[in-house]
Amino acid sequence: MARYLTTRVLYGVVTIALVILLTFMIQYMLPGDPARTIAGPRASEEVLAAVRERLHLNDPLALQLWHYYSSVFTGDLGESYTRHRPVLDLILERLPATALLAVTALAVEMILGASLGLWEALRPTRSWALAATNVALLSIPPFALGFLLLLAFGYLVPIFPVDGGTGFSHLVLPALTLGVLGAPYYANVVRDGMKDALASSFTRTAVAKGLSRRYVVSRHVVRNALPPSITMLGMDVAIMFSGVVFVEAIFGWPGIGALQTEAFADVDRPVLTGTVIVAAVLVVLGNLAADVIRAFIDPRAKVGAL
Amino acid sequence: MNAPSGAPSATAGGPATAAPRVIGSDVVVSDLSISYGSYCAVRDVGFEIKAGTTMALVGESGSGKSTIALAASRLLPRGTTIDSGSICVNGRDVVRMQGNELREMRGDTVAYLAQDALAALNPVVRIGRQVSEIYSVRGGDRKAVAEAKAIAALAQVNINDPERVVRMYPHQLSGGMRQRVMIAMALAFEPALLIADEPTTALDVTVQAEILQLIVDLQARNGLTCLWITHDMSVVAEMADSVTVLYGGRMLESSDVYSMFDTPRQPYTRKLLDCFASGRSAKPKEAFSAIPGSPSAHSTTTGCPFASRCDRADDVCVSETPRSVELAPDHWVACHHPLDIETEDDVKTPALAASRGGQS
Numbered sequence: 001m002a003r004y005l006t007t008r009v010l011y012g013v014v015t016i017a018l019v020i021l022l023t024f025m026i027q028y029m030l031p032g033d034p035a036r037t038i039a040g041p042r043a044s045e046e047v048l049a050a051v052r053e054r055l056h057l058n059d060p061l062a063l064q065l066w067h068y069y070s071s072v073f074t075g076d077l078g079e080s081y082t083r084h085r086p087v088l089d090l091i092l093e094r095l096p097a098t099a100l101l102a103v104t105a106l107a108v109e110m111i112l113g114a115s116l117g118l119w120e121a122l123r124p125t126r127s128w129a130l131a132a133t134n135v136a137l138l139s140i141p142p143f144a145l146g147f148l149l150l151l152a153f154g155y156l157v158p159i160f161p162v163d164g165g166t167g168f169s170h171l172v173l174p175a176l177t178l179g180v181l182g183a184p185y186y187a188n189v190v191r192d193g194m195k196d197a198l199a200s201s202f203t204r205t206a207v208a209k210g211l212s213r214r215y216v217v218s219r220h221v222v223r224n225a226l227p228p229s230i231t232m233l234g235m236d237v238a239i240m241f242s243g244v245v246f247v248e249a250i251f252g253w254p255g256i257g258a259l260q261t262e263a264f265a266d267v268d269r270p271v272l273t274g275t276v277i278v279a280a281v282l283v284v285l286g287n288l289a290a291d292v293i294r295a296f297i298d299p300r301a302k303v304g305a306l
Numbered sequence: 307m308n309a310p311s312g313a314p315s316a317t318a319g320g321p322a323t324a325a326p327r328v329i330g331s332d333v334v335v336s337d338l339s340i341s342y343g344s345y346c347a348v349r350d351v352g353f354e355i356k357a358g359t360t361m362a363l364v365g366e367s368g369s370g371k372s373t374i375a376l377a378a379s380r381l382l383p384r385g386t387t388i389d390s391g392s393i394c395v396n397g398r399d400v401v402r403m404q405g406n407e408l409r410e411m412r413g414d415t416v417a418y419l420a421q422d423a424l425a426a427l428n429p430v431v432r433i434g435r436q437v438s439e440i441y442s443v444r445g446g447d448r449k450a451v452a453e454a455k456a457i458a459a460l461a462q463v464n465i466n467d468p469e470r471v472v473r474m475y476p477h478q479l480s481g482g483m484r485q486r487v488m489i490a491m492a493l494a495f496e497p498a499l500l501i502a503d504e505p506t507t508a509l510d511v512t513v514q515a516e517i518l519q520l521i522v523d524l525q526a527r528n529g530l531t532c533l534w535i536t537h538d539m540s541v542v543a544e545m546a547d548s549v550t551v552l553y554g555g556r557m558l559e560s561s562d563v564y565s566m567f568d569t570p571r572q573p574y575t576r577k578l579l580d581c582f583a584s585g586r587s588a589k590p591k592e593a594f595s596a597i598p599g600s601p602s603a604h605s606t607t608t609g610c611p612f613a614s615r616c617d618r619a620d621d622v623c624v625s626e627t628p629r630s631v632e633l634a635p636d637h638w639v640a641c642h643h644p645l646d647i648e649t650e651d652d653v654k655t656p657a658l659a660a661s662r663g664g665q666s
Contacts, residue, residue, distance in 0.1 A: 200425065201425040204381050205426045206428070208413060209413045210411070210412040211443055219439075220428050223430050298429065299477070300429060300430075300475070
């Protein structure tokens with residue numbers, strides 16, 4: 001287990017390092033002069049030179065990269081061009097709201113998806129429910145469903161507030177938007193996993209032992225059907241981060257997604273790259289957690305037998 | 307709840323009696339027909355196994371032998387139906403069982419030993435749990451008692467250090483060990499019938515011999531009735547008391563193992579034994595004997611299923627299904643042109659006596 005964990009953590013660190021390199025390159029290649037953005041259009045040459053000096057913009061590329069890595073790894077993500085505050089503070093301020101939204105959405109999609117998938121798998125014949133859900137939900141872009149829910153339950157039947165607060169009632173619509181759209185993925189993975197496990201030889205062995213169907217399903221089938229869903233949950237962290245950008249903007253939910261949208265409009269590079277790096281770290285952590293849970297469920301994962 | 311008389315600990319301390327114990331029962335299969343949707347996999351098959359003996363069910367892939375095995379343990383996959391016939395074990399018809407009676411029959415009356423033990427064991431559950439749940443969940447024993455019984459059951463099938471093995475997962479065991487675990491689970495409740503669906507094909511030869519010996523020993527100890535599914539005539543020669551030959555879902559020949567090997571009456575059986583004999587005696591670079599052609603994809607509704615590949619076949623074989631006839635005592639043959647013992651004396655196969663080590 002220790003060795004398995006060590007390699008997983010190492011993979012994670014390498015991934016994050018690569019993401020940081022990527023964000024650095026993108027910053028370097030973006031058009032426009034960062035010094036000009038910070039100092040403003042009417043700043044004098046002296047001021048611009050001073051800003052460039054402070055940001056190490058005159059150093060050789062390799063040295064700049066070194067500065068960048070050393071500051072990022074010590075938790076310094078730079079300072080916002082427009083808000084003149086440390087980027088890390090801005091992100092940490094917004095993180096709880098996004099985390100609340102993401103966790104609620106994950107819960108919604110897992111409960112909806114797993115129930116639909118289990119129900120479908122345990123039926124003797126295929127039903128239309130999952131197929132219809134797939135067609136309906138997988139073809140809707142997140143922002144479209146967001147606007148639809150906003151229109152329906154925010155204006156036409158105003159059950160939920162749309163004024164951009166952070167209360168529970170404000171959470172419902174954005175969480176539903178993300179959760180409902182993610183549910184069919186889980187439903188399909190759970191259904192397929194259950195079907196495979198139900199048709200497997202070990203399930204037949206369990207039935208041949210004279211155990212009840214309920215016991216066979218809960219103790220033998222479900223545990224074998226779980227790992228793909230756990231893997232997906234880990235990857236879902238990344239999907240959530242792309243999803244919140246739209247959804248937070250639509251519903252005025254003050255999280256990292258909204259921060260990203262604002263930074264994009266302001267061409268606030270440190271904030272943009274900062275959110276990307278934080279998102280990368282969270283995605284890596286999510287996958288790491290999924291790997292660890294999977295290893296606990298399936299002993300073969302540790303030895304790479306899967 | 308049915309009393310778990312099959313606890314291994316209970317068998318050890320019994321007084322030595324003159325008569326050998328027989329936990330097995332007579333098994334009577336009659337007129338069995340099974341279909342997958344519109345495809346008929348087994349048609350009008352019938353045979354009898356005497357208590358405490360082993361019958362080998364022999365045939366090529368697709369002959370319906372595994373389907374019969376699954377039907378007798380009522381483990382047929384969804385979409386498969388037993389159209390007619392009965393399988394009587396312990397005097398009760400397994401085919402008609404439902405609900406609790408069916409659940410209690412499994413493991414208690416009929417046990418099933420699968421081909422690939424790695425696939426047949428749950429990969430994410432420890433061995434100890436997989437064995438002990440039979441005693442705890444099924445038999446109603448307390449956890450500690452069930453665990454002790456599981457260890458005893460593993461010791462019964464010659465697993466060394468069962469206390470360590472119960473903590474392991476299937477992928478950590480060797481192929482032979484996994485099949486021993488399967489045997490321990492199958493025999494937990496001393497079933498009246500053990501169905502072995504080619505349990506040694508996935509094993510290498512030395513391990514296969516060990517497993518076969520283990521089952522022979524267990525059978526000698528407690529008089530198990532065995533239905534052994536195989537395509538391997540050398541396993542038949544070693545294990546079986548009687549043989550039933552299947553082809554295309556129909557029974558072609560059924561008799562005790564000696565008259566089957568000495569005087570096969572169905573041309574197909576003869577060819578099958580020729581393959582076996584040539585495999586045993588073949589010198590390097592000498593051609594193996596093979597049966598030309600291949601089984602037809604759909605079992606024919608009329609005529610002999612082997613007719614298209616049989617060199618004795620004529621018009622009658624194609625147009626009329628041969629009925630099963632008792633040509634010699636307890637030697638049933640379904641053939642319009644059975645081989646004649648008198649004129650074909652050379653049929654005798656010395657291989658059986660050889661492989662049984664002169665035991666006859």
